[in-house]
Amino acid sequence: MRIILVGQAPFGKDCLEALLGQRENVVGVITAPDDPRGKRPNPVKDLALEKNIPLIQPEGKSPHRLKDNSLIPWVKELEPDLFVLVFVTDFMPQKVIDIAAYGGINFHPSLLPKYRGGTAINWAVINGEKVTGVTIHYIDEGVDTGDIILQEKVSIEDGDSVGSVYFNKLYPLGIKLIKESVALIREGKASTTPQDESMASFQPVITEEDVKINWSKPTREIYNLIRGSSPSPGAFSNLRGEKIKIWESEINDKIPNSNPGEIIGIINEKGFKVATVDGSLLITRVQRSGEGKIKASEFIQKAEVKLGEFFR
Numbered sequence: 001m002r003i004i005l006v007g008q009a010p011f012g013k014d015c016l017e018a019l020l021g022q023r024e025n026v027v028g029v030i031t032a033p034d035d036p037r038g039k040r041p042n043p044v045k046d047l048a049l050e051k052n053i054p055l056i057q058p059e060g061k062s063p064h065r066l067k068d069n070s071l072i073p074w075v076k077e078l079e080p081d082l083f084v085l086v087f088v089t090d091f092m093p094q095k096v097i098d099i100a101a102y103g104g105i106n107f108h109p110s111l112l113p114k115y116r117g118g119t120a121i122n123w124a125v126i127n128g129e130k131v132t133g134v135t136i137h138y139i140d141e142g143v144d145t146g147d148i149i150l151q152e153k154v155s156i157e158d159g160d161s162v163g164s165v166y167f168n169k170l171y172p173l174g175i176k177l178i179k180e181s182v183a184l185i186r187e188g189k190a191s192t193t194p195q196d197e198s199m200a201s202f203q204p205v206i207t208e209e210d211v212k213i214n215w216s217k218p219t220r221e222i223y224n225l226i227r228g229s230s231p232s233p234g235a236f237s238n239l240r241g242e243k244i245k246i247w248e249s250e251i252n253d254k255i256p257n258s259n260p261g262e263i264i265g266i267i268n269e270k271g272f273k274v275a276t277v278d279g280s281l282l283i284t285r286v287q288r289s290g291e292g293k294i295k296a297s298e299f300i301q302k303a304e305v306k307l308g309e310f311f312r
Helices: 009-021 043-050 071-078 120-126 162-186 219-227 296-303
Strands: 002-007 025-030 082-086 104-108 131-138 148-155 235-239 242-252 263-267 271-275 280-288 293-295
Touching (some): 002 071, 009 025, 009 043, 009 082, 009 162, 025 043, 025 071, 104 162, 120 131, 120 162, 120 219, 148 162, 219 235, 219 242, 219 280, 263 280, 293 296
Parallel strands (some): 002 082, 082 104
Antiparallel strands (some): 104 131, 131 148, 235 242, 242 280, 263 271, 271 280, 280 293
16 A cells, blocks of 8 residues: 655654554655754654655645645655545645545544644643543545544543643554554555534634633633643733743642732742632743743742732
8 A cells, every 4th residue: 555644743753654664655755844944853854865755845834735736746646545644734635635545544632523623632631621532534625524443542630731641642642543544444444433523623723812811710720721731832921011921830729818810829949829719829830931931939039929919
């Protein structure tokens, strides 16, 4: 079976390596353009060149790169049986999908049909879900709407962030299920399940406005927002008019007569407590604009944080 892998980032590279290790016939690789600043590596490109696999990097801006006019003749020449999409932020037109005998499959980090869209892990954590997972599905012109081939669950623990859910759980599971799905298709054993549209949900790409902290919300909601925004884009609030990103926190009890957003406790070796509508959060890791992430205990000293000040 002749495969074209479409992907980027370390996950794309590790999926390519896994398929080659499984002796799949990868005849081409489509990946993102190089970083014009030269600051970000392109591991998928590097591995493809190392293995002498034909490579193309469509130009243009995401999510429209796969509409590049140079792509169709390049793909047709390779006569693919299957596209494998791993960490793809672009839409593949149906006229490209149809070139491959079996179409294409995609890795999606949620239990489809729930949490379609580009920031599925963020929204699952923000919404307080206890379970998420990986879905491998056929692609069509919809957003994560194709028939499901394989799906497995993982737990979201109370202390998890988007980073820990992705790197520790979904990343290795995704590679495993990609390998299994390709093998099933190659062997003619892949069964499919249509997605139940009555259960579908779509979350738009998360924006800065989505991650501004409202201290009048319940403690648990703010806690979930903070961990659901880490490592990107970072939940934030303003202190003395300065934007402060809050990366890590712990749930604490409410102090009587405190107001939402008020700094109600300073624990020099750990951080500071901020009141919510029904409790408080101990903030343990922050970031000032233009600086790196630091422990909240360090921020207390640098910013001379005082009791009674307000985050707004």
